[in-house]
Amino acid sequence: xxxxxxxxxxxxxxxxxxxxxxxxxxxxxxxxxxxxxxxxxxxxxxxxxxxxxxxxxxxxxxxxxxxxxxxxxxxxxxxxxxxxxxxxxxxxxxxxxxxxxxxxxxxxxxxxxxxxxxxxxxxxxxxxxxxxxxxxxxxxxxxxxxxx
Amino acid sequence: xxxxxxxxxxxxxxxxxxxxxxxxxxxxxxxxxxxxxxxxxxxxxxxxxxxxxxxxxxxxxxxxxxxxxxxxxxxxxxxxxxxxxxxxxxxxxxxxxxxxxxxxxxxxxxxxxxxxxxxxxxxxxxxxxxxxxxxxxxxxxxxxxxxxxxxxxxxxxxxxxxxxxxxxxxxxxxxxxxxxxxxxxxxxxxxxxxxxxxxxxxxxxxxxxxxxxxxxxxxxxxxxxxxxxxxxxxxxxxxxxxxxxxxxxxxxxxxxxxxxxxxxxxxxxxxxxxxxxxxxxxxxxxxxxxxxxxxxxxxxxxxxxxxxxxxxxxxxxxxxxxxxxxxxxxxxxxxxxxxxxxxxxxxxxxxxxxxxxxxxxxxxxxxxxxxxxxxxxxxxxxxxxxxxxxxxxxxxxxxxxxxxxxxxxxxxxxxx
Numbered sequence: 001x002x003x004x005x006x007x008x009x010x011x012x013x014x015x016x017x018x019x020x021x022x023x024x025x026x027x028x029x030x031x032x033x034x035x036x037x038x039x040x041x042x043x044x045x046x047x048x049x050x051x052x053x054x055x056x057x058x059x060x061x062x063x064x065x066x067x068x069x070x071x072x073x074x075x076x077x078x079x080x081x082x083x084x085x086x087x088x089x090x091x092x093x094x095x096x097x098x099x100x101x102x103x104x105x106x107x108x109x110x111x112x113x114x115x116x117x118x119x120x121x122x123x124x125x126x127x128x129x130x131x132x133x134x135x136x137x138x139x140x141x142x143x144x145x146x147x148x
Numbered sequence: 149x150x151x152x153x154x155x156x157x158x159x160x161x162x163x164x165x166x167x168x169x170x171x172x173x174x175x176x177x178x179x180x181x182x183x184x185x186x187x188x189x190x191x192x193x194x195x196x197x198x199x200x201x202x203x204x205x206x207x208x209x210x211x212x213x214x215x216x217x218x219x220x221x222x223x224x225x226x227x228x229x230x231x232x233x234x235x236x237x238x239x240x241x242x243x244x245x246x247x248x249x250x251x252x253x254x255x256x257x258x259x260x261x262x263x264x265x266x267x268x269x270x271x272x273x274x275x276x277x278x279x280x281x282x283x284x285x286x287x288x289x290x291x292x293x294x295x296x297x298x299x300x301x302x303x304x305x306x307x308x309x310x311x312x313x314x315x316x317x318x319x320x321x322x323x324x325x326x327x328x329x330x331x332x333x334x335x336x337x338x339x340x341x342x343x344x345x346x347x348x349x350x351x352x353x354x355x356x357x358x359x360x361x362x363x364x365x366x367x368x369x370x371x372x373x374x375x376x377x378x379x380x381x382x383x384x385x386x387x388x389x390x391x392x393x394x395x396x397x398x399x400x401x402x403x404x405x406x407x408x409x410x411x412x413x414x415x416x417x418x419x420x421x422x423x424x425x426x427x428x429x430x431x432x433x434x435x436x437x438x439x440x441x442x443x444x445x446x447x448x449x450x451x452x453x454x455x456x457x458x459x460x461x462x463x464x465x466x467x468x469x470x471x472x473x474x475x476x477x478x479x480x481x482x483x484x485x486x487x488x489x490x491x492x493x494x495x496x497x498x499x500x501x502x503x504x505x506x507x508x509x510x511x512x513x514x515x516x517x518x519x520x521x522x523x524x525x526x527x528x529x530x531x532x533x534x535x536x537x538x539x540x541x542x543x544x545x546x547x548x549x550x551x552x553x554x555x556x557x558x559x560x561x562x563x564x
Binding site: 003004005007008013017038039040041042062063064065066067068120123126 | 500524
């Protein structure tokens with residue numbers, strides 16, 4: 001149980017129960033779909049970008065608690081940020097989850113609650129699906145992304 | 149082997165004794181005793197199977213069908229004896245009706261390619277059901293795309309029972325094959341395959357049964373069923389991975405062109421013309437999975453020794469007990485409540501994703517499958533993206549079902 005509490009932290013459970021910015025945006029500039037074929041999770045990210053800033057962001061779809069909470073916390077973390085900074089944040093987030101390299105001083109803030117996911121390698125994709133999808137939306141890629 | 153008579157209850161398995169045959173069961177996972185409930189994905193292997201595979205490599209390792217030397221002859225005899233054992237297990241008439249494949253998927257692809265494709269024209273139809281595994285959907289889709297034929301699907305009801313009236317209507321003079329799963333991997337439904345074969349044959353339609361989830365749990369008799377093709381996998385019935393078999397009626401196999409070209413499937417080759425071997429070797433290009441075939445025969449012998457009827461009775465009780473225990477957990481909904489079920493119990497929990505349930509159960513040492521079970525159309529039918537599936541083998545116990553129920557209460561605590 002104590003290990004599980006590291007994974008399912010209160011913030012994660014809260015964002016799973018009441019996901020923020022979880023709606024289909026009316027007139028988004030861009031959208032992208034993400035799909036995890038392993039477990040059937042799907043996420044759609046909606047974006048409105050103005051002057052290089054994420055003006056508005058939302059998501060819809062269905063996924064596990066890690067996927068839903070990560071989508072929710074991501075929207076909060078990137079709202080109002082310059083696009084370039086978002087990519088940096090994604091990189092830092094990914095590094096925290098995979099531990100492949102020392103983090104490069106990216107301020108992750110609340111996103112640190114996902115640190116426990118590192119101990120569950122098969123769940124890393126759940127935490128990164130929304131970010132991959134956001135990346136695709138920012139790049140304006142037409143095709144949907146998958147975690148495979 | 150390990151069966152004991154208990155008088156009033158008939159023959160019951162001595163599960164403790166059987167568990168001793170499976171080395172992998174006796175381990176801890178995350179500090180808890182392993183509770184292995186993912187048998188529909190793959191089963192653990194008894195010592196007899198592991199030993200049979202090892203014995204091949206330790207003493208008989210040679211290629212088959214080509215050497216005059218002693219080892220090659222021993223390997224060939226063992227390989228062909230295994231084919232005969234598979235024939236006997238399925239109740240087939242002739243071991244030449246058993247084609248060894250990589251598994252169920254390859255067996256279905258073989259039928260699609262060599263039996264159905266030559267007779268499929270634009271406007272023809274392939275009929276499958278709404279509870280098929282992707283392996284009995286995708287090969288037909290590829291074939292239909294290529295030929296302009298249409299894929300039709302027999303619907304299932306809310307319990308997960310096939311609509312046989314609809315099947316009767318969908319079997320027409322345009323239908324070239326009916327592909328049906330014997331036991332559903334996602335719902336546990338046991339389909340009335342004897343009735344289905346009769347229905348299809350009355351309409352002049354040949355039938356392929358996907359027996360991947362049936363062979364581990366019950367006796368199968370292809371002659372009694374009068375089925376045209378029957379496919380199954382070794383690793384789901386306590387044998388090695390990468391080996392399976394296709395039963396095909398001899399008359400069908402004889403008229404079918406090869407599936408893949410290569411060595412071991414020819415009589416003679418010149419650059420002008422190749423003459424193909426007779427079935428089953430016509431369909432077994434290349435060096436086969438010799439140790440897998442030997443291991444599979446050993447697994448089937450193990451099942452027969454334990455007793456298929458006793459296994460079926462034990463597992464039927466486990467399915468019933470698990471359905472009850474799981475459904476008692478608040479917020480749980482069973483997916484698949486057909487009256488005839490075997491092997492597995494699928495369910496979802498209110499507001500908690502199956503993936504999270506799988507992770508929390510794993511922390512308790514309990515292995516289940518969480519996902520779409522390679523049956524996404526079934527998931528869509530029930531309006532879910534995934535389910536949790538607990539699936540049983542001959543070595544599972546009542547205590548393990550209790551552990552599963554306790555694990556689900558832990559899930560609720562974590563998400564409280």
